[in-house]
Amino acid sequence: MNEDTILEVRDLRAEYVSAGRRVAAVRGVSFTLRRGEKMAIVGESGCGKSTLALALLGLLDPPGCFVGGSVRLNGREISGLDDRAMRRIRGRDIAFIYQDAMAALDPIRSIGSQLCDNIRRHQPAVGRAEARRRAAALLAAVEVPDAERRLDHYPHQCSGGMRQRVMIAMALANNPDVLVADEPTTALDVTTQAQVLALLDRLTAAHGFGIVLITHDFSEVEAFCDRVHVMYAGRIVEHGPVASVLPHPIHPYTQALLATMPRPGLARLPAIPGLPPDLGALSAGCAFAPRCPVGVGRAICTTDAPPPGPAECHFASELASGVAAGSPT
Amino acid sequence: MLRLVANRVVSSVLSLFGASLFSFIILRLTPGDPARLFLGPFATEAAVAQLRGKLGVDDPIPLQYLAYIGDFLRGDWGFSYTTGEPVVRELMERLPATLELGLCAFAFAVCGAVPLALVAVHHHGRAADRAALAFSFFGLGVPTFWFGLMLLVLFFERLGWLPGPDGRLSLNVAPPSVTGLYTVDALLAGQWAKFLDAARHLILPAITLGMAPLGFLTRLLRANLLDIAREPFILVARSRGVSRWAALVRHALPNACLPALTAAGLLFGQLLAGSLLVERVFNWPGAGALVAEGVLRQDFSVAQAFILLSAVMYVLAMLVVDLLAGLIDPRIRHPMTLE
């Protein structure tokens, strides 16, 4: 294991119990995150991305449940830890940013009090005055103007972008190694999105933490991330550096997903035919088979699970060479 | 903010006006001649006629209403038919007893509801939750006066652990009166034995009176907590290392209490009326018992005063609670000032 690796996930599995059925939301996800690296997990709604985030933090409450696999943070196994041990890790070594900052902040407590609370929880030696100073410094670091005054404001008195910055500040309060961001810019307008991403970029460079960015927006991935993992029906169906996957996607799903991105000159937005699969009733073969243009008429797609690899498809090599030859999607 | 206050005050005044009108109408329908009722069956015609004139019974109705309101505001609430004393004096004498009982009952309800609701939510879906729910249903469904009686049968008659329905104190002399609340007065005067005695006498009546509010508040708080526990900020708080229990107590509870505050205030406003029944069971010398006796003896002036007083207290309680809620919720205190 590389010294630079801060997060190593192997075969993570999690499921929900819903109306008496067991629904496998995360079916064996593996990835590695290095210091200073920005990785993306992309997928449609319902593919299991948020469950994955919660599972990483050990926050899967019933009806969700962590089933198996390994999560190593800085070499230390955290997947089986009890809640008390996890509490020391959450917020200190691994932090979480939620998509809706308004809903993520306690509406009746001031920003300063929430920040200070956070700081003093994991660094109990810090006194009140010192905590307040650090809180103001954090707000300044996330480029909130007039930080000292902002400490006494309440969440509803800030704009959306401001609240998101406050959330980032809270996440970074204790210098975590990993930041898990669940669709952090979904609730923001385009300009603010760009600003927040740029901020995250600068912070990563300055502090050297790794980011797991969960998103459904490829343009964000393109602009911001180093590596991308495409998730479908609970599995990572393709992964690799952004620079190679985005221009030359191999897996049919990735190709289809990229094709749905709005581009100038496109007359109509193509949609992926069919619906996301029912995770409670998956068949033995490839989960994407019912919607896959490549798998039409090929029996192996419905009977056998595709072999693991950078692109999980029975015909990965075929497609890869087709891609190398420059054929369009 | 000022507009909010003004709005609520106007609303309350209107409610009071309507309530006083209703009270006046209903009580003018009381059968019998108030003058004769007051003076008794042996009074002479002349005396009755004189009293009728004084009471203004034959004046036009609107005038009577104005006199009624005027008298009430001035503190002249008529004279008790049975004792001849001014009603306001009698009620005021008895009010501290009711207040002490009400405050204890309220404290019992609140101090019981908060931990019950927290435990229920923390163990949501499991035995503790069901037990708390069952208990709150019981509290809401049991007739208070009967429950008080059964408590007496158990703890006084059978077990002898607590004093019986002999009022506020066993030893007859009250502590020197500062607030009228025996427990507080005894503490202030340093009379430890009296304090204990007064407190022991308070236990059963306070539990009886507080049972229904306890049941109600537990259910309400539990429902609020469950709703709030589902909100993202609780999850996010936990993602920062806060334990489930701490997240409940420090983040969910304050948010859940806001809407419960209004209900709690209303409950307190109703305690005056509720004490009516409990005071009878325990022979508690409070305002409620006074009214209950009065009603049974057809002493309508007492009933009249009590009815209007209850309405006033209820409306005031609602007003105070609304304003308090406005003060505490920062979303109302600091309206959005986007920059």
Next chain:
Amino acid sequence: MMRWVGLHRSPVLPVTLLGGLALLATIGPVIWPFDPLAMDFNAPLAAPSIAHPMGTDAAGRDVFARFIFGARLSLLVGVAVVVGGLVVGGGIGVLAGISGHALDNALMRGIDALAAFPPLVLAMSVTVGLGVGLGTATLGTMLSCVPLYARMARSDILRLRVRPFVEATVALGAGRGRILFCHLLPHTASTMLVLSASEFGYAILTIAGLGFVGLGAQVPQPEWGAMITDGLQYALTGQWWVSLFPGLGVMLCVIGANLLADQVREILDRTVDVDGVR
């Protein structure tokens, strides 16, 4: 039946409680043919036994027979209060909801005046004003239910008024009456149902309370509240049964009603669609 599967608590309990009491009330006098008013001074305050399953009171009257008749009274009165409150309160609320600003305001001010009284006090004032007795007690209790019914009906109507389906119905040319009866009222039915179940319990409690103070049923009517008062002075000298059983009756009725209200609400919540409309 299938919809009951998966409920936290099944409705078996409240239905059994209330159904059992109702059954007792209706066929009780047939299977236990004792006169609730018959006094027997040879056996006053007799403890529960085979001959008198709930004992006798101070005048020798059989408590069980009185319990059965008390059940009848309480259940009937409860229904009367609820129906009255629903018709009057619901009616006012609906009227306020569909009317213009002025009428709405006027009606709600009147409701606020009623609501300014703590419920028991309101019921009390009516009995004091109009004369004591079970009839006036019922009327008073009904009046105290009216504000809640009115407010809920009005808020339901106001909420539904602005829904697209109403506009659509108007666009199709339906008249106001039709809109009201065929479209708006059915949607309020579920809230009214839930409210009625809990008001039923409340009504029984209040009537018993009034009976306890002597404002409701008068001696020797076998109403549960009055029966508790009858037994008050004997309870602490060892004759606990006179007061225990009627109180138990009230409690079971009210708990049953509250549980039922809860269940009905839970069942109806499952039929709520995305927008919150049933």
